[in-house]
Amino acid sequence: MNSLNSTVSPNATFVRPLFFYINGFSNIPHVKYYYIFLCCVYAVTVLGNSFIMFIIYLEHSLHTAKYIVVFHLAVVDICGSTSLIPKLIHTFLFDSQFITYEACLANMFFVIFFSSLQSLTLLVLAYDRFVAICFPLKYHIIIRNNNMMVIIAVIWTFTSAVMLILVGLIMRLSFCKSTVVDSYFCDHGPVYRLACNDNYPNNIMATICMTIILLAPLALILLSYSCIIFALLKTASMEGCLKAMKTCTSHLILVAVFYLPVSATYITAMTSNLHPNARIINTSLSSAIPPMLNPIIYTFKTGEIMDVIRRRYKRNKLIIPILKQ
Numbered sequence: 362m363n364s365l366n367s368t369v370s371p372n373a374t375f376v377r378p379l380f381f382y383i384n385g386f387s388n389i390p391h392v393k394y395y396y397i398f399l400c401c402v403y404a405v406t407v408l409g410n411s412f413i414m415f416i417i418y419l420e421h422s423l424h425t426a427k428y429i430v431v432f433h434l435a436v437v438d439i440c441g442s443t444s445l446i447p448k449l450i451h452t453f454l455f456d457s458q459f460i461t462y463e464a465c466l467a468n469m470f471f472v473i474f475f476s477s478l479q480s481l482t483l484l485v486l487a488y489d490r491f492v493a494i495c496f497p498l499k500y501h502i503i504i505r506n507n508n509m510m511v512i513i514a515v516i517w518t519f520t521s522a523v524m525l526i527l528v529g530l531i532m533r534l535s536f537c538k539s540t541v542v543d544s545y546f547c548d549h550g551p552v553y554r555l556a557c558n559d560n561y562p563n564n565i566m567a568t569i570c571m572t573i574i575l576l577a578p579l580a581l582i583l584l585s586y587s588c589i590i591f592a593l594l595k596t597a598s599m600e601g602c603l604k605a606m607k608t609c610t611s612h613l614i615l616v617a618v619f620y621l622p623v624s625a626t627y628i629t630a631m632t633s634n635l636h637p638n639a640r641i642i643n644t645s646l647s648s649a650i651p652p653m654l655n656p657i658i659y660t661f662k663t664g665e666i667m668d669v670i671r672r673r674y675k676r677n678k679l680i681i682p683i684l685k686q
Contacts, residue, residue, distance in 0.1 A: 375535045375538065375558075375680045376535045376536050376537040376557075377462060377535070378462055378541065379461065379462060379537050380459045380460065380461055380462065380635060381459070381460050381461075381462065381540050381541075381547060381552070382458055382460075382539050382540055382541045383452065383458045383459075383460055383544070383545065383546065383547070383611075384458070384543050384544075385542075385543065385544050385545030385546070385641050385645075386449075386452075386641065387458065387560075388637075389638050389641070389642070390504055390640060392453075393453065394639065395642075396449065396450060396453040397572060399446050399449055399500060399645075399649055400446070400450055400655050401451065402442075402446070402576070402649050402650065403442055403446040403447070403450075403649075404515075405653050406439065406442045406446075406652045406653040406656075407439055407442070407443075408439060408607060409653065409656035409657055409660075410412045410435040410436075410438045410439045410652065410655070410656045411435075411439070411656075411661070412656060413431065413432070413435045413656040413660065413666075414432055414436065416666060417431065417435075417667055418432075420669045420673075421591055422665075422669070423435060423665065423666070423669065424506070425506070426489065426504045426505060426506050426508065426509040427486070427489050427493075427504070428515070429506060429509045429510065430482060430485050430486050430489060430513070431486075431659060432514050433482055434479070434482045434483075434486070434647045435655070435656060437473065437478045437479055437482055437658070437665060438477055438479065438652035439650075439652070440471075440475050441472070441475030441476060441478070441479060441648070441652055442649065442652045442653075444468070444471035444472050444475055445472050445648055445649070445681075448468060448546065448582045449545065449546075449645075458616060460547060465542075465547035465552070466528050466531060466532070466547070468533070468546055468547040469546070469548070469549055469552065470524050470527075470528045471525065471530055471545040472546055472547075472648070473570075474520060474521070474524045476574075476648060477520045477523070477524070477570075477574040478516065478517070478520055479619060479652070480574055480575055480578045480579075480619070480620075481516045481519075481520065482516070482610070483578065483582065483615060483616055483619060484578040484581055484582055485509075485512055485513070485516070486612050486615070487581070487582040487585045487586070487612065487616070488512075488585065489504055489509075489588060490586075490589065490608070490609050490612055491585040491586075491588060492504050493608070494589045494592060494593065494605050494608075494609075494628065495588055495589060495592045503598055507679050520574075523570060523573070523574070523677075526566060527549060527566050527567070527570055528549075528561055529674070530553075530563050530566055531549070531552060531553060531563065533558075533562075534553060534555075534556035534558060534560060534563070535556060535557055535558045536555055536556055536557065537557045538555060539555050540555065541555075542555070543637060544641065544644075545641050545644075545645050549563075549567060549568075549570075550567060553567070553576060559567070559675075569598050575620075575623065579616075579620050579624075581596055582616055585610070586613075589605075589606075589609070593605055593626065594607070601655075610662050611658050611659050611662035611663050614658050615654075615655055615658060615659075618650070618651045618654050618658070620653045620654075622643065622646065622647040622650075623644075623647045626640060626641075626643040626644055626647060645672045
């Protein structure tokens with residue numbers, strides 16, 4: 362396989378493969394059922410997030426800074442799932458686990474890019490809740506639609522720059538040993554570890570990305586909620602505390618759904634011998650499930666969206682009999 366996948370001879374100092382072989386789900390028994398499950402997850406993800414985007418777009422009362430971020434999260438969820446799951450389904454349907462070098466880099470960029478945007482978007486939502494509860498009188502001054510659009514543009518620009526560096530460093534690596542990627546997509550870690558030349562810069566960049574994309578946002582989210590709890594205990598009654606925290610419920614569930622599985626997988630992998638199949642299943646579920654659950658959580662746990670749905674449902678019930686007449 363390796364001799365066929367290199368663009369130069371094995372004796373050359375630099376080898377860039379024509380193909381990588383994605384080995385992720387090969388050794389998992391009854392994997393076809395998991396592919397079917399992922400296909401269902403993808404369908405629900407697209408429908409659910411499209412529904413949230415449609416409701417926010419139609420309802421003028423939801424054209425606020427907070428729901429601009431919710432709309433953005435729905436877009437990111439669809440794009441993130443689309444960058445990952447259709448390729449997995451293609452692998453299953455056509456039994457093709459080979460991916461070209463260029464397609465591998467593109468796959469790596471987009472999957473990690475949209476996952477990073479999910480993390481940073483949850484941080485922006487935490488910032489919105491922090492200002493709303495800790496500085497309620499200044500909320501409409503600090504959190505404005507234009508300001509939120511600028512913040513979203515900044516995180517897109519920042520994430521794009523980080524991902525270009527992350528993926529760009531792969532291009533300096535020589536793959537003269539193996540081209541078998543032990544993951545379910547062209548994951549950065551499993552790919553750069555295949556290199557036979559110095560991959561230390563890639564290791565450093567992976568650590569930096571893990572810190573600024575996953576650990577730092579989670580730490581800032583936890584800090585923001587610590588400040589929220591402190592401010593509520595200092596100024597509000599118990600009833601007021603519960604009412605204020607209720608507005609944060611949907612966001613807290615999103616944070617738990619996104620960060621807990623990823624954190625648990627990494628901690629388990631570092632502290633014990635996690636079976637490769639278990640790691641792959643856990644990380645793939647961590648990537649696929651949150652985008653599916655986000656619109657469901659926001660639909661049923663957010664009073665404003667439920668009120669809009671009820672109003673529109675009642676309006677349609679009144680309009681349909683009139684149209685029939």
